[in-house]
Ligand SMILES: Nc1ncnc2c1ncn2[C@@H]1O[C@H](COP(=O)(O)OP(=O)(O)OP(=O)(O)O)[C@@H](O)[C@H]1O
């Protein structure tokens with residue numbers, strides 16, 4: 001392990017001597033010893049081990065080392081194997097044999113050193129490729145992180161846009177009640193009692209708009225929602241009271257199948273009202289274009305499992321077409337001329353912030369079932385006892 005750094009710290013000339021001269025010399029000497037031993041058993045010179053020494057020298061030391069190995073092998077062959085033996089002089093026949101040996105050795109050296117060069121070039125390319133791949137991977141991961149951040153920022157932007165939608169309904173009600181109030185006051189004689197009731201409704205709607213704003217802002221800033229122990233059935237009844245007039249105006253009957261004895265859930269009151277409002281309004285919108293059947297909105301609640309309460313909003317409306325079903329939870333996806341397309345995405349994010357799930361399925365007899373499951377905490381047992 002430590003030998004290589006020590007070799008590389010040697011001066012250039014020492015490296016040259018060791019790698020280009022000493023190594024080929026030692027390899028040729030190492031080949032010579034067995035050659036001399038086997039010489040006695042072969043009638044012809046057995047020179048193959050010298051080729052091995054030349055090829056190894058060219059492989060480890062490059063072309064120059066290969067050439068030195070060729071020279072050392074040639075001298076050894078000439079001295080020890082070709083007649084007259086133990087002399088560097090050669091006769092004509094031995095000379096041509098030696099020339100053939102040298103040519104073969106040089107070709108071996110060239111092939112070996114160029115193969116090594118190709119391998120080294122390949123290794124360099126591979127290393128560079130690996131380096132670039134790891135650079136690109138790091139860059140991609142950085143981009144991914146930036147994209148994640150961007151998508152978070154964008155979805156926050158979408159939530160900001162949704163605030164307008166979420167307060168649209170109470171504001172519309174404020175304006176409508178405002179007009180009604182003026183009407184009651186301008187009647188002769190003015191109906192002060194009805195005007196007072198309408199003004200109270202205005203205050204109620206205004207307060208609700210304010211509450212909606214602050215809760216959505218809390219969601220947007222990822223603040224923890226204002227959680228309280230809620231009775232889901234009470235919440236459903238509250239929303240039915242709230243939307244009764246609207247349903248009457250649209251000739252829709254609201255039915256309930258609410259399971260008794262459900263444990264309370266820890267949830268943000270206004271946020272869950274928002275979810276139910278969105279889902280019920282959507283269900284009523286979906287039934288607007290269906291005149292061939294009874295318009296019925298069915299609200300169900302039941303204990304889904306030991307840890308979840310399920311709330312279902314079932315309508316007999318137009319239903320979910322296969323091409324829109326996959327997109328309805330996308331922000332700004334709407335099929336309504338006046339729709340913003342934020343109701344479902346906000347509802348889902350509210351339910352998910354309560355660690356629940358919200359999804360939709362087609363109603364077998366036509367229409368759609370939107371449902372959410374909300375977890376029941378261990379304290380519910382205590383809450384039930386209250
Ligand atoms: N009960 C339902 N039946 C059939 N399609 C529905 C139902 N609820 C939602 N959808 C489809 O999902 C789309 C998205 O609903 P979402 O509540 O997100 O937006 P919207 O109702 O179109 O607009 P708004 O932002 O005003 O609520 C609707 O436009 C409608 O096509």
Ligand SMILES: [Mg+2]
Pocket residue numbers: 278281282342343344
């Ligand atoms: Mg909607």
